[in-house]
Amino acid sequence: MIVIRKERTTDHNAVREITDFHLIEDLRKSRSFIPELSLVADCDNKVIGYLLFVEVDIGGYKELLLSHIAVHPDFQKQGIARLLINGAHDKARELGYHFAVANGEAVFFKKFGYVPAATYDIDQPVFEKKKGVYMAKYLNFTQLPIFGTPVYPDEYNITGTKSGDTKPAENKIREKNKINVSKEQDENVIKSVKVKMKEVKNMSSATPHNEAEFGMIAGTVIMPGDPLRAKYIAENFLSGAAQFNAVRNMFGYTGLYNGKRVSVMGSGMGMPSMGIYSYELYNNYDVDTIIRVGSAGGLLDDIDLRDVIIAQAACTDSNYVYQYDLPGNYAPIGDFDLICDAAEVARKEKKKVRVGNVVSTDIFYNKYPDVNKKWASMGVLCIEMETAALYMNAAAAQKKALSILTISDHLFKEGELSSKERETGFNDMIKITLELV
Ligand code: HPA
Numbered sequence: 502m503i504v505i506r507k508e509r510t511t512d513h514n515a516v517r518e519i520t521d522f523h524l525i526e527d528l529r530k531s532r533s534f535i536p537e538l539s540l541v542a543d544c545d546n547k548v549i550g551y552l553l554f555v556e557v558d559i560g561g562y563k564e565l566l567l568s569h570i571a572v573h574p575d576f577q578k579q580g581i582a583r584l585l586i587n588g589a590h591d592k593a594r595e596l597g598y599h600f601a602v603a604n605g606e607a608v609f610f611k612k613f614g615y616v617p618a619a620t621y622d623i624d625q626p627v628f629e630k631k632k633g634v635y636m637a638k639y640l641n642f643t644q645l646p647i648f649g650t651p652v653y654p655d656e657y658n659i660t661g662t663k664s665g666d667t668k669p670a671e672n673k674i675r676e677k678n679k680i681n682v683s684k685e686q687d688e689n690v691i692k693s694v695k696v697k698m699k700e701v702k703n704m705s706s707a708t709p710h711n712e713a714e715f716g717m718i719a720g721t722v723i724m725p726g727d728p729l730r731a732k733y734i735a736e737n738f739l740s741g742a743a744q745f746n747a748v749r750n751m752f753g754y755t756g757l758y759n760g761k762r763v764s765v766m767g768s769g770m771g772m773p774s775m776g777i778y779s780y781e782l783y784n785n786y787d788v789d790t791i792i793r794v795g796s797a798g799g800l801l802d803d804i805d806l807r808d809v810i811i812a813q814a815a816c817t818d819s820n821y822v823y824q825y826d827l828p829g830n831y832a833p834i835g836d837f838d839l840i841c842d843a844a845e846v847a848r849k850e851k852k853k854v855r856v857g858n859v860v861s862t863d864i865f866y867n868k869y870p871d872v873n874k875k876w877a878s879m880g881v882l883c884i885e886m887e888t889a890a891l892y893m894n895a896a897a898a899q900k901k902a903l904s905i906l907t908i909s910d911h912l913f914k915e916g917e918l919s920s921k922e923r924e925t926g927f928n929d930m931i932k933i934t935l936e937l938v
Contacts, residue, residue, distance in 0.1 A: 503581065505588035508539040508551070515548035516541065520571035524656065528555055528568065533654035537592050538565070542572070542581045549576040552585040554593060559600060559623060560649040565593055565640075567603035586613050590640060594762050599643040602651055607634040614638050614787040616715060622648035639716020641762075642743040642755055708781045711753065713745035719755050719764040721790040721938050722782055723931075724775075726887065728752040728767030730794075734931055735765055751778065763938045768793065772819050772861060772890035779891050783898035790901040792839070792934050793891055794927075796909035797859060797883035800876055804908055806918050807926045809852050809933065810883050811835070811843050812859040812904035816876065817889035819863045825897065833892035839903040839937060846936045852929055857882045859906065861889035873912050883908060903937075905930055 508516065516525065528534050533555040542550030553569040572581045590613070593601060602618055603610055604625070615636035618625065625635035706715035725731055728751050735742035735754035742756030746766060753766030766782070768775040775793070782788040797810060804810075814834045822831045840856060847854035860876045862884055867873070873884055888904040895902035907926040909918055918926065 503542055503544045503549070503584065505540055505542055505584050507537060508541045512541050512548050516551045519548070519573050520551055520569050525553060525569060527656040528553065528654065531555075531654050531656045533557070533656070535596070537596060538589055540585055540589055540592075542576075542585055544576070549573040550581040550585050552582075552589050554589055554601060555654055557602065557654070558652040559602075560647050562599070562645060562647045564647065564651070565598050565601040566651060566653065567601060567605075583612075590638070591762070594640050595757070595760055597641060599639070599641045599645065599647055601638045601640055603636050603638075604629045605633040605636070607636060610634075610636040610638075614716065620715075624650040626650050626653065639714065642717045642745060706785050708785055710748055710751065710777055711746050711781050711785070712748050713753065713786065715786060717745040717755060718753070718766075718782065718786045718788055719762040720788060721792065722753075722764040722766055722788050723934055723938075724766055724768040724779070724791055724793045724891075726768050726770050726793075726795050728769075730927070731765045731767045738931060738935060739763065739765070758935045758938055761938050763935070764788075768887055768891075771886045772817070772821050772863065775887035776821060776890040776894060779894045779902075780898075783894060783900045788900070790836070790839070790903075791891060791895065792902070792937060793887055793904040793906075794930050794934050795885055795887060795904065795906050796923075797885035797906040799883050799908045799911035799914065800860075800873060800881055801883075802914070804855065804882055804911065805853075806908050806911065806916055807922060807929075808908045809847055809854045809930055810859060810906040810908065811840055811847070811854060811856040812888050812892075812906060813840055813856050814858050815888040815892055815904070816858060816860040816879075816881060817862070819861065819889060821890050821893055825893070831893070833889045833896065835888075835892060835903045836895070836901040839901060842937050843903060843905055843933060846933045850929075850933065852933065855882055859888055859904070860884050861886055870912065877913070884912065905934055 535556060538554040540552045541548045550572040551569060554565045555568045556563045557566040570582055570585060602623060603615060615638045618635045618637035621637050623637050629635060723734065731752050731754060735756055739756030739758055742754040744752060744754050746753035751767045751769060753764060755764040768778050779791050782791060812835055814832055844854060844856050858881045860881045883906060885906055891902050891904060907930050909923060
């Protein structure tokens with residue numbers, strides 16, 4: 502089994518075997534060293550990978566530089582670097598850093614959400630020029646004026662050479678850590694990134710509906726329909742939440758839950774609205790998972806107010822699917838792992854939960870309300886207005902989605918929730934959802 506863990510003193514020899522050690526040894530003693538960000542990939546007690554982020558000064562703020570990333574030759578191309586980098590990013594976010602910079606192959610770093618550093622007005626230090634594309638990743642939301650040229654730790658010995666080294670130390674690491682991308686591929690990317698640099702500078706990830714910059718939104722976004730619910734979740738369940746969107750009052754926030762970074766944003770009502778916001782989150786930001794938390798009207802006799810429904814699949818009367826031009830009917834489904842995890846959490850919390858089919862309708866005020874009995878006759882549990890579009894967008898973007906719904910009313914039974922009951926029901930659903938992050 503491979504685990505990513507903090508480097509120990511006893512790992513030093515193993516680390517020495519896979520990467521440049523002169524500089525690492527100096528950095529370990531320097532003020533720029535952050536023990537939590539000196540990580541090894543440990544495969545059954547053998548060190549097969551190493552990563553080091555050190556502190557650099559950007560515009561007077563302590564931010565991060567990816568100093569070393571190396572994988573043992575026998576274990577390359579197996580996703581070890583990915584595990585190390587993702588693990589380090591999570592830790593770095595927890596520690597409150599806002600940016601990480603790295604000099605290297607754009608193709609590689611783009612996979613981790615890095616963009617040319619110039620996008621954020623972070624300049625490539627002169628000595629790093631020509632060696633690679635200078636990339637930056639937004640880790641935590643900030644309004645601080647973090648830009649300029651990063652100032653590296655003295656240990657980099659940028660102007661001179663280290664004793665025993667024949668080249669400046671930083672040259673050496675770049676060579677050692679070269680990730681296996683063909684030279685031609687690399688140069689093409691560098692060229693295209695350069696051409697685009699100017700465009701990128703003026704172009705942000707922001708869309709007409711979402712003003713967040715790339716990096717401000719977490720990998721998982723919880724979406725209630727009502728943006729004020731998003732605010733409520735941010736204020737009551739997340740720590741250190743910062744707002745990233747207010748366009749059309751469709752509020753969005755990113756904060757921490759149990760130390761994990763998560764975002765929450767309103768979807769609005771209906772599939773066109775959910776369609777827009779979820780499409781942009783999946784395709785313009787590096788969002789991987791969206792979990793809708795909403796309300797629904799019960800359809801079956803044995804569905805009661807306040808029940809929690811996990812939408813395994815979503816039928817629909819909308820035309821949303823026509824855009825895909827499929828040669829038949831499409832079945833929008835939720836992510837299997839998320840469905841299983843949500844059901845498990847709900848059962849542990851002793852909440853009555855049903856997993857099954859729901860229907861997403863375009864029509865709240867149906868001229869013939871009894872039409873919904875037809876859905877009930879097919880075992881569809883409840884009716885709501887967003888899930889099918891969310892599931893289709895997730896499928897088209899090859900991302901993950903789930904809808905968790907609480908029954909707020911019943912189409913064919915008497916009874917209504919009081920506002921207090923609505924709030925408790927909503928809180929129960931949020932607690933289940935946050936456990937999935
Ligand atoms: N129809 C559509 N969406 C809903 C309903 C409904 O009756 N109740 C809660 N969401």
